[in-house]
Every structure is written in structure tokens, then in C-alpha cells.
Amino acid sequence: ASINEEYKFLTLATLKTSQEIKALIKKAAAVPQTSHKFVDALKTFGDLLYALFSGCCPLFIEVKALVKALAEYSASALKNMSVKTRGSILWILTLQTRHFFC
DSSP states (O other): HHHHHHHHHHHHHHHOHHHHHHHHHHHHOOOSSSHHHHHHHHHHHHHHEEEEEEEETTHHHHHHHHHHHHSOOOOHHHHHHHHHHHHHHHHHHHHHHHHHHH
């Protein structure tokens, strides 16, 4: 990625106001209800990892591979993916993230 792209990712990762953060804290954790929101959440997390640690980050590489694998699924397969399956994927990603930061 070029320097301009890295700056864009850093800017996007830091565009939260204190009111937005406080509103997010009050929300309960939930699995995205649609496949589009699920993939968007994974991409946003990948963008954050890229902005914080660069493209060499092992966790970013794994998230990028996950997003790429999901992109190969047909639209109907993604649409029919159950909330339980999406939740399981997010739970595994949470465990990997905790391991990465420990």
C-alpha cells in the first residue's frame, strides 16, 4: 500500500468522536444480522489492524485471508449463512485477537 492509502486508513480509524464512542459502549455485543454487515465488520477490523500495525501484521494477514475466502462464496451461500455460524467465526476471531495481544 502506498503512503496515501496508509494515511487514509489511519484517518478512517480515528474518525470517532467521544459521543460516538460513548454510544457504542452502551450497546450490547451482537452478531451482524446480514452477511453484508458481517463482511463489512470484518473489513473494518482489518482496516484498523492495517492502520495500527501495517500490512505485515500476522492478525491482519489472517483477517484478510478470511475476507478473501468469504468473497469466494456465492451471494446465496453468504445470505444463507446462519447467525450461529457468523457468531462462531467472530468468536474464533476474538480468541485469535486476544492471543495476538497477549
